[in-house]
Amino acid sequence: MVSLSAAGEIELEMIMNFSIRRVLIRRVMIRRATIKNFLALLSLVTGLTCTTWSHANAAVGDTATEASVTILSSNLANGAAVGEWGLSALVQVDGQCILFDAGRYPDTVIRNAEVLNVDLSCVTDVVLSHFHFDHTTGLIPIIENLREINPDAIRRVHVAAGFFAPRRVVSQSAIAANQMIDERSRIEAMGVEFLVHEQATEIFPAVWVSGPVERLHPETNYGTALEVSLDGEWVRDHLPESQALVIRTDQGPIVLLGCGHSGVVNALSQIQEQIQDEAIHALMGGLHLFAASDETLNWTAENLKEIGVQNLMAGHCTGIEPLMRLRAGLSLNRRTAVVGAVGSRFVLGEGIFPTAIAM
Known part of the structure; x- marks a missing residue:
């Protein structure tokens, strides 16, 4: 069992009240990719109709033919x-270029891209995993740098x-703690649109953001x-x-998490429920x-x-021993x-290409 906070007690109650479908699946250790076969067998044995147990909300649509992820900021380099x-990380999918998070310091991503000979001028969209400064501080310098090369670079930011x-420090409630509230107007003045997602959304063919993650499991990664x-x-x-x-x-889905503050199990469970009901082909990030x-x-x-995680390239706040x-x-x-060190890559159909320090 995982220790529970006060919030965790609420989450545990949610688990207890969750549908028998998920409990049954957990107990018999059946991968979601085989649920349909299992339910078909169950219906033959019991004579029960089990169609309501299927993942009715899982998305059906485009799949990527080419995809790669290159780590540009992490703890190791x-x-x-x-x-x-x-x-x-730079995410490239069928000709689209997306930047996932922007690093902690103003020049880290730009410098590492130059060292790795990675062209970021193709980036049109940024996905920010959450508001923390170690994922957002580099955004404005990156926009300024890329606009000198491509005036149309980075026009949308997905959150x-x-x-x-609003955030505040617990011990000093007068101190505001969400820097992105002030940064928003400055970024929008650069011609960038913030798109705020309340649910799973396809932002390009085969590319999705999960939106907020429901906390069904008692993971307190914050x-x-x-x-x-x-x-x-x-x-x-x-x-x-x-x-x-x-x-x-x-x-299967390729998944990037910033810090996994929602809990990695919570996030992947929701992704399989809402976006793609298959084993996780690759899990990356923090x-x-x-x-x-x-x-x-x-x-x-x-x-x-x-x-069903098949490939794992995790860095940042994951920790080496936990990995x-x-x-x-x-x-x-x-x-x-x-370890997802700077320069490590994942390529669909080829697998992980780690840097020397990550081997």
Whole structure:
């Protein structure tokens, strides 16, 4: 069992009240990709009609033929690249260029892109996983830099509902703590539109943002220093806007998380429910497990294995030891589970290409 906070007690109640469908699936350890076969067999044995148990909300539509992810900001780097406590990645899907998060320092992403010979001038859209400064500070300098090369670069920024919610420091309630409220007008003055998503949305063919993630499992992957104002009430900041970027492919979804503040199991469960009902082909980004207990790591590994994670390239707030624990728990190896260091790449149909420091 995972230890519960006060918020976790509410989440646990939600789990208990959740449909028997998901409980049954968890108990028998059936991957979602095989649920239809299981239900068909069940209906033959029992004579029951089970159509209401299917994933009726899972999206049906485009899948990518070409996709790659290149890490531009993370904790580890080698050569002339620089590491930082931050995250950013270039996502390329069938000719579209998307920047996922923007790093902590103003020049990190730009410098690392130059070192890696990565052209960012094609980027039209940015997806921000959440408001924290280590994922957003680089945005304005990146826009300024790319506009010198391509005046049409970065015209849209995708965030989830709650991104611009007021924050304050718990111990000093007079101190505002969401820098993106002030930055918004400055960014919009540069001709950039913020698109605030309240649910899973396809932003390009085969490319989705998850929108806010429902907290069905008691994962508390966030701190205690801040409060957020929601519906006029100050509550512990659980990062309600924490969202994922998802690429639908014929091999299963490719998922990027910024910090996984919603909980990686929560995020992947919702993605399979709403976007693509298949085993997770690749999971990348930050999972916020660097300080997780052995109990939490074991629980996470067990659930990720059940969900069906096939490739893992996690960095930033994941932690190296937790990544190794997940590698073992998921029965992955040095080719399919590596540290997501700066310069590491994932290519659809080819797999992970780690940098030397991540091997």
